[in-house]
Amino acid sequence: MEPYNYSLLNEKREVRRSNTYYCRNLIWTFAGALVLYIIVSSRRVKEIPLSQEEIELLDNDTTISPLFKAFYKCAKPKLLPFKGDIKDFWYNYASATEQCDDLGAYEALDLRPSKNRDETKYVAFPHRNENLTMVTLGIGHDVSAEVGLKTLYSNIEFFGADPSPEQNKDLYELNLGGKYFQYAVSDQNGVSESVILEKEGYQKETTQHISIDVFFKNIVQRSKIDILWIDIEGNEYAILKELHKNGKLDREGVKICQMNVEMHKDLNDDPNTEMQPFYDFVWKVLDDKKYVLMKPYFVVFDRFRFIRLFIVNVGDKECTDLYVK
Structure with a gap:
């Protein structure tokens, strides 16, 4: 009788052990994926569809831009679940509406x-060659995006405002060839507190303020601003409320064709003072049917949270004739 080869038995045991481990790992992987799917699904907010009557009213209104109609139909159902809750609205806005960029x-x-040092700005280019007016509110020691834009389209006159001349004045005038003004632009005239960028970082200081309508009409002396970039550490909300129909800019006959805006949070002790005006701004945009909000991007920086938006005026004929094909 031939002796039994125990090495074969060991090999079979190893194969069975390996198969057992493989099956066990497969089961755990599947279970983990299932749990993750359940968690994600439970957090996914279901859209609230528009009523047929609302859709028909929108479609039948020939005064409304097709771009706005597409934006409205995409964005509003995604935002309705957060209506009435400014905190959820703030934290979910970007992720809820980012799909609407592919319309x-x-x-x-x-x-x-x-691009500048830490973000990407967007510009809708004109479809015919015209001289454009661009305004930067909040230069922040960086004009690389403006310089890049000037390389792409040279017929632009640049106006920049920042309450701190340190670096900003030379950058805007010498590097860019624009005109610099030492103001904090907001909704008021006079002396008030601003958050400004110094060598040591952001500081709160008392600075000279100028209201947005006075700045455009008396300083820039333009009634049409083709491109507006806003990054002014909290003062943006005071300006944004003037953009709506019958707002101060509208009453003064000033139109803005497109904007890049940074909406800040956590600059004040009470975050509601920032989340509430953002919430109000978006719903007023949907009511006005004048602007589309694009390229939403939620930023986490240290303890701060902010939202970047690209905004296009699709309700003014002078703007749409130049920028919409």
């Missing part, structure tokens, strides 16, 4: 990116 109607816009 076919937006092919009518020739969008180009222009």
